[in-house]
Amino acid sequence: MNMQIGKxxxxxxxxPYIVSSASIAxxxxxDGPLGACFDVVGEDDKFGQNTWEEAESTLQKEAFxxxxxxxxxxxxxxxxxxxxDLLGQNIATSFGLMDYQVPLFGLYGACSTCGEALSLGAxxxxxxxxxxVVSMTSSHFASxxxxxxxxxxxxxxxxxxxxxxxxxxxxxxLGKRRSKARITGVTTGKIVDYGIKDSMNMGAAMAPAAAxxxxxxxxxxxxxxxxxxxxxxxxxxxxxxxxxxxLTKGQGYDISSVHEDCGMLIYDAKKQxxxxxxxxxxxxAITLAGHFLKQIETGRLKxxxxxxxxxxxxxxxxxxxxxxxxxxxGVIIEHVA
Amino acid sequence: MNMQIGKxxxxxxxxPYIVSSASIAxxxxxDGPLGACFDVVGEDDKFGQNTWEEAESTLQKEAFxxxxxxxxxxxxxxxxxxxxDLLGQNIATSFGLMDYQVPLFGLYGACSTCGEALSLGAxxxxxxxxxxVVSMTSSHFASxxxxxxxxxxxxxxxxxxxxxxxxxxxxxxLGKRRSKARITGVTTGKIVDYGIKDSMNMGAAMAPAAAxxxxxxxxxxxxxxxxxxxxxxxxxxxxxxxxxxxLTKGQGYDISSVHEDCGMLIYDAKKQxxxxxxxxxxxxAITLAGHFLKQIETGRLKxxxxxxxxxxxxxxxxxxxxxxxxxxxGVIIEHVA
Numbered sequence: 001m002n003m004q005i006g007k008x009x010x011x012x013x014x015x016p017y018i019v020s021s022a023s024i025a026x027x028x029x030x031d032g033p034l035g036a037c038f039d040v041v042g043e044d045d046k047f048g049q050n051t052w053e054e055a056e057s058t059l060q061k062e063a064f065x066x067x068x069x070x071x072x073x074x075x076x077x078x079x080x081x082x083x084x085d086l087l088g089q090n091i092a093t094s095f096g097l098m099d100y101q102v103p104l105f106g107l108y109g110a111c112s113t114c115g116e117a118l119s120l121g122a123x124x125x126x127x128x129x130x131x132x133v134v135s136m137t138s139s140h141f142a143s144x145x146x147x148x149x150x151x152x153x154x155x156x157x158x159x160x161x162x163x164x165x166x167x168x169x170x171x172x173x174l175g176k177r178r179s180k181a182r183i184t185g186v187t188t189g190k191i192v193d194y195g196i197k198d199s200m201n202m203g204a205a206m207a208p209a210a211a212x213x214x215x216x217x218x219x220x221x222x223x224x225x226x227x228x229x230x231x232x233x234x235x236x237x238x239x240x241x242x243x244x245x246x247l248t249k250g251q252g253y254d255i256s257s258v259h260e261d262c263g264m265l266i267y268d269a270k271k272q273x274x275x276x277x278x279x280x281x282x283x284x285a286i287t288l289a290g291h292f293l294k295q296i297e298t299g300r301l302k303x304x305x306x307x308x309x310x311x312x313x314x315x316x317x318x319x320x321x322x323x324x325x326x327x328x329x330g331v332i333i334e335h336v337a
Numbered sequence: 338m339n340m341q342i343g344k345x346x347x348x349x350x351x352x353p354y355i356v357s358s359a360s361i362a363x364x365x366x367x368d369g370p371l372g373a374c375f376d377v378v379g380e381d382d383k384f385g386q387n388t389w390e391e392a393e394s395t396l397q398k399e400a401f402x403x404x405x406x407x408x409x410x411x412x413x414x415x416x417x418x419x420x421x422d423l424l425g426q427n428i429a430t431s432f433g434l435m436d437y438q439v440p441l442f443g444l445y446g447a448c449s450t451c452g453e454a455l456s457l458g459a460x461x462x463x464x465x466x467x468x469x470v471v472s473m474t475s476s477h478f479a480s481x482x483x484x485x486x487x488x489x490x491x492x493x494x495x496x497x498x499x500x501x502x503x504x505x506x507x508x509x510x511l512g513k514r515r516s517k518a519r520i521t522g523v524t525t526g527k528i529v530d531y532g533i534k535d536s537m538n539m540g541a542a543m544a545p546a547a548a549x550x551x552x553x554x555x556x557x558x559x560x561x562x563x564x565x566x567x568x569x570x571x572x573x574x575x576x577x578x579x580x581x582x583x584l585t586k587g588q589g590y591d592i593s594s595v596h597e598d599c600g601m602l603i604y605d606a607k608k609q610x611x612x613x614x615x616x617x618x619x620x621x622a623i624t625l626a627g628h629f630l631k632q633i634e635t636g637r638l639k640x641x642x643x644x645x646x647x648x649x650x651x652x653x654x655x656x657x658x659x660x661x662x663x664x665x666x667g668v669i670i671e672h673v674a
Contacts, residue, residue, distance in 0.1 A: 051657050091649070
């Protein structure tokens with residue numbers, strides 16, 4: 001039986017397998033420390049399209065196609081798609097995935113979307129609602145800048161606490177077919193608001209949500225940080241990481257020896273001028289697909305807690321003086337011997 | 338056992354109950370033909386707030402509080418929230434629901450969100466992932482006009498095919514506790530694009546998606562239109578309805594004798610000057626909660642197929658010359674004797 005564990009977690013009896021994954025990255029991500037891990041690195045960040053939004057849709061198309069190709073299945077074999085992105089009204093997802101004619105659950109969790117999509121996808125497979133689903137997400141530096149900050153042409157300056165939106169998309173085929181990695185549990189996050197109002201300091205805005213979900217997951221499952229080879233957050237960056245360590249220590253958990261942050265791994269911040277690190281839905285997604293998942297598959301990592309983090313704001317909420325609350329969704333991924 | 342039925346549907350073995358619901362409506366909706374059905378009709382469409390977005394968040398707050406109040410439960414008893422809205426980055430949902438501290442799955446399905454939220458909520462309860470969840474959504478005329486068209490102050494003219502965004506929010510408590518209505522199955526929609534490019538004719542853009550989901554659901558479950566007392570679409574309006582009838586007839590299903598559209602029911606279009614009808618996530622949500630659900634509970638309606646319809650566009654996609662694709666999610670609701 002699938003089980004409710006504690007207040008916010010689920011443990012799957014027949015844990016769904018991650019059958020395959022695919023990661024598509026932009027040029028800057030290709031130039032970064034993880035560059036060699038990604039399946040495809042685009043030479044042109046417009047990916048042959050006319051607009052940035054179409055480019056982002058193309059990322060989703062390529063990630064979906066490659067993931068099902070690696071799994072050796074056809075789009076007709078995919079019962080549900082769980083996907084979302086950062087753009088208003090999820091247009092990267094809608095225009096990226098509509099040609100595949102797969103029933104779609106559109107999601108919005110800001111940069112936590114990869115965690116939300118993997119959670120709902122795994123829940124659907126574990127419940128017997130589907131033999132095979134695809135969970136995915138994307139972000140694009142230029143479409144996000146246009147959406148949230150300024151068009152690139154303005155060349156505005158950025159504070160050091162600002163993060164750099166990752167151009168990338170990853171897709172994960174989840175199913176009953178045996179593979180080397182499976183999702184054994186999830187911890188679903190709630191919105192946490194510490195009153196941060198600086199949209200250029202997302203790490204500080206999201207760290208409390210990450211701390212909340214991580215501590216809740218450890219408590220729900222009765223585990224210690226050392227029970228995980230890695231606890232991986234999405235895009236807190238260097239400033240958010242410090243806050244995360246303080247907050248989790250305050251709750252009695254020292255995660256500093258096992259913590260990694262996708263936003264800190266994906267760029268060489270000093271060389272590449274990416275401020276506090278990478279961000280965006282694509283950041284944690286391609287880092288999981290390209291980097292961590294491979295280590296789980298080989299058994300180098302036995303068990304990780306993957307916690308993508310999202311900052312819940314829009315230009316409207318920001319301009320109306322609202323805070324930037326955060327949310328984080330935890331997914332437990334384990335090696336299958 | 339919960340079962341996969343056909344290509345896009347699920348049938349629940351232990352069908353989740355709709356334990357309670359609540360509907361909060363704006364003044365214009367209160368003045369319409371269904372005005373007496375809603376739990377609360379606001380006298381001031383700002384609902385005591387400073388901005389339209391805060392007003393919409395307040396709608397969600399009130400709907401959530403009232404729904405759990407009617408169910409006699411506390412917020413701590415709600416394991417998951419499934420919610421979304423029309424605003425960029427779902428801000429009505431985020432700022433409306435963050436104080437409740439309930440794990441949240443943020444959704445985006447445009448005006449089909451009520452169907453998506455009810456589907457995922459029912460799937461979670463039926464799978465044993467939760468004893469109690471809340472599925473909800475909202476829209477607000479003024480925040481939607483600002484988001485998608487013009488600020489109200491411009492007083493721009495509207496073509497007759499345009500719909501009027503409903504100010505309203507409804508919340509549904511789904512759970513294992515016996516009630517007079519239950520969700521026995523769902524049919525999850527795919528994106529359908531007929532190439533419509535007119536954002537002022539949403540009915541035409543969404544009708545193909547509604548037809549696709551309705552015909553698919555009938556086929557999956559092996560039912561005829563007459564097996565339902567009503568087949569209820571979300572917000573096609575009068576122009577969309579004609580297209581829907583044509584398309585479903587083309588697939589061998591004449592639904593004209595059982596069809597109703599929430600967008601056509603909620604306003605007196607001629608008297609109230611609402612063009613082709615009501616629209617927005619709130620339209621189908623409050624019409625279900627206030628109008629249809631009560632008839633299911635009394636047994637006047639034994640079984641309905643509820644199909645909220647969404648138009649997947651943003652101002653960016655529209656201005657870049659993209660089409661307006663549609664999506665529709667079907668939810669089967671039955672009377673419990």
